[in-house]
Amino acid sequence: MQIFKSPVRDMQFVLHDVLRIGAEDIPGYRDLDRETTEAILEEAAKVAEGLLLPLNEVGDREGCRLENGVVRTPPGFREAFDAVREGGWTAVDCDTEWGGQGLPHVIHTAAQEAFVSANMAFNMYQGLTHGAYSAIRLHGTEAQKALYLPRLTTCEWTGTMNLTEPHAGTDLGIMRTRAEPRGDGTYAITGQKIFISAGEHDLAENIVHLVLAKIPGGPEGTKGISLFIVPKFLPREDGSLGERNALSCGKIEHKMGIHGNATCVMNFEGATGWLLGQEHKGMRAMFTMMNEARLGVGLQGYAQAEIAYQNARAWARERVQGRNPLPDRNAGAVAAAATAAGAADPLIVHPDIRRSLMEQKAFVEGARALAYWAATLIDRAHRKGDAEADALVSLLIPVVKGFLTDRGFEMTVAAQQVYGGHGYIEETGVSQFVRDARIAMIYEGANGIQALDLVARKLPAGGGRPFMAFLEHVKGFIKAHEEEDETLKVQVLDPLKAASKDLQAAAMHFMERAAKAPEDALAGATDFMHLMGHVCLGLMWARMAVAAHRALAEGRGDRAFLEAKLATARFHAARQLPATALHLARIRSGGEAVMALPAEAF
CATH class of the missing domain: 2.40.110.20 (Butyryl-CoA Dehydrogenase, subunit A; domain 2)
Known part of the structure; x- marks a missing residue:
């Protein structure tokens, strides 16, 4: 159920x-x-x-x-x-x-x-x-x-x-x-x-x-x-x-x-x-209606990941399997009580299950922030006639649609995996989230088309000014907050800075190769979309971490809730942002390997 x-x-x-x-x-x-x-x-x-x-x-x-x-x-x-x-x-x-x-x-x-x-x-x-x-x-x-x-x-x-x-x-x-x-x-x-x-x-x-x-x-x-x-x-x-x-x-x-x-x-x-x-x-x-429509589809990607995560989290807390390999390490009251009551422990005590749930949590919460930010840019463009906001959200929309639905589907699969064999059985209901999420990668422009739109149209639009404005926004945020707290700087802002440099390097590679090897950009489009998606979520997590840190310093809000935000921000920076280096390496490998086989060889 x-x-x-x-x-x-x-x-x-x-x-x-x-x-x-x-x-x-x-x-x-x-x-x-x-x-x-x-x-x-x-x-x-x-x-x-x-x-x-x-x-x-x-x-x-x-x-x-x-x-x-x-x-x-x-x-x-x-x-x-x-x-x-x-x-x-x-x-x-x-x-x-x-x-x-x-x-x-x-x-x-x-x-x-x-x-x-x-x-x-x-x-x-x-x-x-x-x-x-x-x-x-x-x-x-x-x-x-x-x-x-x-x-x-x-x-x-x-x-x-x-x-x-x-x-x-x-x-x-x-x-x-x-x-x-x-x-x-x-x-x-x-x-x-x-x-x-x-x-x-x-x-x-x-x-x-x-x-x-x-x-x-x-x-x-x-x-x-x-x-x-x-x-x-x-x-x-x-x-x-x-x-x-x-x-x-x-x-x-x-x-x-x-x-x-x-x-x-x-x-x-x-x-x-x-x-x-x-x-x-x-x-x-x-x-003219595509920005709103594709934001809505990106929302479908993470919204299905949200319900899948909630169900997987509940299953991991209740389902007992195996013994806790780290019985004294952050098991939590629920897990501790279950351990004392039986011969097996809840799934949630196991490091690999915890990794999966953290990946789901970090994605959903970061994606939500990105989607809401994009919605504010649409409001600014429509309600104030702000051309810069319109240009920025137009740049971001292929990422919002493509990256959030690609990753959202992956997270529903991760949630299903937490269930083991029960995730493949229809009566648990989790397989529906996987099946429903899959379409969001296809309609309103399949995600390969979103990636091509990003590199072929949005990246060079306005002489590259919207893209450079995005990079400056990331740099400006890091500079404005890196003196607030050394731990925050080292664990959250510095990884974001490194990821943004990978994004800039990828864009420069495309520009340098555009005339003599246009297939490089076309072959690397999906990697670029995902690279930019990781930077976008890194920026969102940096903003959330700064907000949580300030609230804690000022004694506002639920301390456990805010500390969980900071822990998730650190997880995202440590475990997700390094993916930008992989995408940059793929982009730099060019289009030759992708196009090496003649069509008849497939």
Whole structure:
């Protein structure tokens, strides 16, 4: 049986002690005092733990069914979705103009974390709707906004994004879906899209599909792609629903995980659509929402690692196996009591189990801080029009999405390993976390594409200024705090400094080799993304360590909680940050070894 408790105290520590959101000059942040955010997060925890968690295994076991063209979601999903809607959780950071609460994106991010941990498949229905809302808000006409945004805000209508086609995955330039102008301002959309999450379901009155398609006569490749609003039911001017549009769900995919979310094949057979934004500018319209969307997927990576870690931790405390090789060394009261009561000790006393749990804990807590920091940068870019914040978060997003989902999946596997054979048995529930986490490495741009985006587009963007600004941010933080405490400097800040030098060396290697050996950067892209990811988490742990050290010095907060933060920061610096040297060595080895075999030799 799965367990989960929303880590509200950890969330609050990041928001207020590390990021100090209440002191930021971002509009709306001054209202985010500790009491306010705690009230929001505690309520989100009640929904996650009491409503969504009990449906997680139900959704995994029952899945979705396609019956006469309608997808039936798992038992309990509709009632839970209504409760989430009525509680206002779909509208946290939506504009007040359209019925939202107008809170900053960082609060939406924190609240969503609890929901994703408790039931990732369920939360995708509202998460995808948020993406459709953002696209229409940024690119829609006033009439389109008035019609769609209030209903997407409340999830009275839900939304999707239709990109992928059977013959074209990442390569959108070769898509075949067509949009024929009808002469009345509408288009006839014809084609097939696959892997459409929440493409059909029974949770909402209408489903608003955002569909990428090509208008005949437009430019070739991605420059000829346009974006269209194609609703399941055609709305009348007053928002009431008219006739069914010429679109249907051909089938739902049987897949590895997220069984509670319907992954659909969607057929458009001359369906009525309306242009969203400008002709042939569909990619631009889509990418304006990518930072938020990919942050959300990165969040899925560590949120699944969080629930997996909580379950593994509980199993390690309760499951007795073998004798403690270090009976007098930091066993803890729980382990000591179990040792005295029987012939075996709890798993948690064993050094290798402790190593695994520490790796999981260090990743999850560092990833949370990185995700929340990225959310504050999105808020700063959107609410203040800060171009530097926008450039920095655009640089970080491939790392947030790629690194956090790669490592998040690894941590769910590590949690499963703590269970031994019981982790492979479905009744313990831990295998679901592994299966659900796996998709986050693939959708919203597979992680190899994230790595290529980082090295080929984001690294050289603006003449490299955003990347240099990130390095200066790391250096500046180290310099500002290395005199505070010698132990902190040696055990946390110095390893971060060494890791940041590895990152700078890797970037310099790419620049030096760009003209004569471009394959070096392409072959080393994933290593660079992971190298930068380790530095990002190292920076987050340095910030958390400084915050914990100051709180202890000032006599604030829970001493055991703060000391645990410092111990985890030291662990991360000692055991995780050295990975940057490995990634740098791989990058320096170049692309020759990678490309040595001819294609036919595989």
